[in-house]
Amino acid sequence: MAESMRPPSVSDVARRAGVSKATAARVLGGYGRVSAAIHAAVSAAAAEIGYRPNELARSMTTGRSDTIGIVVGDIANPFFAVAVHAMSQVLRAEGFGVLLANSAESLAEEKAAIDTLLGRRVDGMIVSPADMRESSHLRAIMDSGVPLVQFDRCAAGLAVAGVTADDRDVAAEVTQMLIRRGHRRIAYFTACETDSGRFSDLEEIGTGSVRERIAGFLTAGEGLEDTALEVVVGAVGAERAQSLATEVLARGAEAPTAMIASDSTIGLGLYTAARAAGIAIPQALSLVTFHDADWTAIAHPGITVISQPARRLGEEAARMLIRQIQTGDGTCAHHVVPCRIISRGSVGDGPVS
Amino acid sequence: MAESMRPPSVSDVARRAGVSKATAARVLGGYGRVSAAIHAAVSAAAAEIGYRPNELARSMTTGRSDTIGIVVGDIANPFFAVAVHAMSQVLRAEGFGVLLANSAESLAEEKAAIDTLLGRRVDGMIVSPADMRESSHLRAIMDSGVPLVQFDRCAAGLAVAGVTADDRDVAAEVTQMLIRRGHRRIAYFTACETDSGRFSDLEEIGTGSVRERIAGFLTAGEGLEDTALEVVVGAVGAERAQSLATEVLARGAEAPTAMIASDSTIGLGLYTAARAAGIAIPQALSLVTFHDADWTAIAHPGITVISQPARRLGEEAARMLIRQIQTGDGTCAHHVVPCRIISRGSVGDGPVS
DNA sequence: CTGTTAGCGCGTTCAC
DNA sequence: GTGAACGCGCTAACAG
Numbered sequence: 001m002a003e004s005m006r007p008p009s010v011s012d013v014a015r016r017a018g019v020s021k022a023t024a025a026r027v028l029g030g031y032g033r034v035s036a037a038i039h040a041a042v043s044a045a046a047a048e049i050g051y052r053p054n055e056l057a058r059s060m061t062t063g064r065s066d067t068i069g070i071v072v073g074d075i076a077n078p079f080f081a082v083a084v085h086a087m088s089q090v091l092r093a094e095g096f097g098v099l100l101a102n103s104a105e106s107l108a109e110e111k112a113a114i115d116t117l118l119g120r121r122v123d124g125m126i127v128s129p130a131d132m133r134e135s136s137h138l139r140a141i142m143d144s145g146v147p148l149v150q151f152d153r154c155a156a157g158l159a160v161a162g163v164t165a166d167d168r169d170v171a172a173e174v175t176q177m178l179i180r181r182g183h184r185r186i187a188y189f190t191a192c193e194t195d196s197g198r199f200s201d202l203e204e205i206g207t208g209s210v211r212e213r214i215a216g217f218l219t220a221g222e223g224l225e226d227t228a229l230e231v232v233v234g235a236v237g238a239e240r241a242q243s244l245a246t247e248v249l250a251r252g253a254e255a256p257t258a259m260i261a262s263d264s265t266i267g268l269g270l271y272t273a274a275r276a277a278g279i280a281i282p283q284a285l286s287l288v289t290f291h292d293a294d295w296t297a298i299a300h301p302g303i304t305v306i307s308q309p310a311r312r313l314g315e316e317a318a319r320m321l322i323r324q325i326q327t328g329d330g331t332c333a334h335h336v337v338p339c340r341i342i343s344r345g346s347v348g349d350g351p352v353s
Numbered sequence: 354m355a356e357s358m359r360p361p362s363v364s365d366v367a368r369r370a371g372v373s374k375a376t377a378a379r380v381l382g383g384y385g386r387v388s389a390a391i392h393a394a395v396s397a398a399a400a401e402i403g404y405r406p407n408e409l410a411r412s413m414t415t416g417r418s419d420t421i422g423i424v425v426g427d428i429a430n431p432f433f434a435v436a437v438h439a440m441s442q443v444l445r446a447e448g449f450g451v452l453l454a455n456s457a458e459s460l461a462e463e464k465a466a467i468d469t470l471l472g473r474r475v476d477g478m479i480v481s482p483a484d485m486r487e488s489s490h491l492r493a494i495m496d497s498g499v500p501l502v503q504f505d506r507c508a509a510g511l512a513v514a515g516v517t518a519d520d521r522d523v524a525a526e527v528t529q530m531l532i533r534r535g536h537r538r539i540a541y542f543t544a545c546e547t548d549s550g551r552f553s554d555l556e557e558i559g560t561g562s563v564r565e566r567i568a569g570f571l572t573a574g575e576g577l578e579d580t581a582l583e584v585v586v587g588a589v590g591a592e593r594a595q596s597l598a599t600e601v602l603a604r605g606a607e608a609p610t611a612m613i614a615s616d617s618t619i620g621l622g623l624y625t626a627a628r629a630a631g632i633a634i635p636q637a638l639s640l641v642t643f644h645d646a647d648w649t650a651i652a653h654p655g656i657t658v659i660s661q662p663a664r665r666l667g668e669e670a671a672r673m674l675i676r677q678i679q680t681g682d683g684t685c686a687h688h689v690v691p692c693r694i695i696s697r698g699s700v701g702d703g704p705v706s
Numbered sequence: 707c708t709g710t711t712a713g714c715g716c717g718t719t720c721a722c
Numbered sequence: 723g724t725g726a727a728c729g730c731g732c733t734a735a736c737a738g
Contacts, residue, residue, distance in 0.1 A: 295648035
């Protein structure tokens with residue numbers, strides 16, 4: 001058994017090849033000039049004893065770890081799963097490994113994760129900030145001289161590169177569409193939590209992308225009555241979303257005639273609630289959800305969705321980071337990728353149409 | 354700007370606190386005994402200059418990297434996404450970081466990924482082997498003395514720990530159920546590819562879990578006619594699955610009356626194909642799919658699924674690995690977690706019932 | 707308790 | 723071309 005044996009190092013290879021450590025290191029590391037004969041001998045010796053370079057030691061002297069840290073809220077969320085997949089593809093093509101961390105959308109866990117990644121001396125980071133109101137830890141990354149790209153959301157007042165969707169615009173667009181169709185009571189459902197359990201101020205929303213969307217939502221409805229637009233918070237998970245929607249729908253004539261779900265999990269909850277309550281979509285209730293999830297295409301009727309280009313967002317974030325690493329350019333370009341609205345039939349005319 | 358400044362090291366802290374490097378290292382590293390006064394002084398100095406331990410250097414001397422390598426086929430696949438999430442939660446709770454790699458179900462990429470991870474001196478690995486027929490690279494992991502746990506699938510003839518679902522049994526169970534309901538022509542759809550494009554031998558199936566399932570499928574139908582059971586290969590992605598299913602369904606009276614999908618993406622393709630062809634589920638076609646995906650619950654009718662305990666599988670794999678690392682025990686226990694069949698109404702009686 | 711010294715595996719000067 | 727020697731940041735022996 002080779003169980004507890006120390007892995008072969010350059011010295012071992014050198015000894016076996018009958019050359020100095022430095023010479024062996026040169027051919028093994030692929031730098032400097034070595035005669036063909038010795039080159040062959042060293043290579044052979046390395047192969048025989050199964051030498052494999054210790055990347056940690058290499059990183060120590062070079063200063064580069066060839067590793068990128070990625071921090072997302074929840075890798076089990078299809079949006080992030082696809083995005084991370086895209087990122088790692090682009091990064092691996094450039095020779096980078098990926099250290100993945102989940103924040104569970106908790107600021108404390110996010111800070112801890114970033115701390116760990118900085119300790120591991122990653123060459124760059126891609127982070128989806130859980131709370132745009134606190135950015136001291138993001139600033140710490142920059143102060144460490146580590147390139148950073150924000151993903152999906154951006155912290156406030158921070159000159160850092162980022163790639164996001166056009167959340168505000170597309171939310172406004174969808175809302176306007178609903179208003180145009182005659183809806184005068186529209187509810188936006190988000191998983192974000194507030195202290196009071198109700199929504200009263202945009203400042204209470206920590207998730208950058210969601211705040212943008214709600215801003216667009218509210219802006220679009222500015223000409224309407226105060227009671228027209230409603231934001232429902234705390235819809236974490238399909239079950240919770242469903243029960244919240246059930247409550248709202250129970251208001252009868254006072255209930256909203258259109259709903260927007262901030263992600264597909266919530267959308268599923270709303271859809272289920274409507275079906276359970278016997279409320280017809282789109283005749284009695286219009287439904288739109290963010291993210292083009294599987295189920296939206298086969299639901300009855302098909303669900304109109306705001307399709308987020310998760311793959312492209314991920315690729316773009318990875319590319320921005322690589323560029324920043326390679327050029328050393330501390331550019332803070334903010335890249336916005338447009339969402340696409342896919343109409344499937346879950347939006348009908350409202351009472352004023 | 355602190356751009357290119359070398360990050361503070363133990364020496365820097367020591368100098369600032371007016372103590373020796375070793376003493377500073379002791380309080381910074383949290384080992385050995387130091388007087389309260391000096392402890393405070395060092396901590397203060399560290400905080401002032403923003404010291405952060407270099408985990409790479411630490412790993413070099415300790416031999417441990419506190420990092421686990423995870424290699425899965427496709428992180429965008431919900432099954433793996435959930436599993437990886439569960440793994441990283443368990444691992445992080447024990448102080449381990451996660452280096453994630455995608456193999457894209459390619460043996461070559463899997464080998465490359467494992468090579469990289471070994472180079473980075475991970476303390477352990479969790480791998481979903483892309484091809485159970487080739488295991489030399491997995492053996493290389495063991496030879497390096499790195500604890501390994503196989504996930505979801507197991508390579509042939511390898512004494513390595515692993516956690517899988519009870520694929521063969523549950524596949525047999527579902528098949529028997531279909532036969533009992535009167536079905537005499539059943540098709541199993543998998544994304545696996547064969548050279549010929551057709552299925553002829555179990556040996557052609559490289560994905561361990563799928564081979565197990567097909568084995569169970571074929572065993573269950575042993576008493577029937579030779580033409581009763583059919584395996585359709587190459588159903589990669591929903592679109593391809595749909596077109597393959599459309600072809601099969603076009604055989605009219607010769608078409609299968611029941612279909613089993615090897616994953617939920619394929620299931621979606623089969624479902625869509627049936628609807629497009631105007632074939633009623635479950636009256637004219639019964640459908641069962643692996644993985645309890647979102648859409649299966651809201652389809653019409655609801656789809657009967659084989660629910661894989663992705664979260665538990667992931668947690669268990671992580672725990673097995675941790676145990677192996679901590680005890681140094683090279684145990685090769687093989688843990689099997691049972692799947693659960695959730696009946697939703699997509700299975701009806703066949704012609705012989 | 708504290709300071710000194712010696713490595714870990716590698717890249718990189720310098721001489722030869 | 724090649725080899726000897728040093729340093730990266732840290733832990734771990736060993737002395738005092």
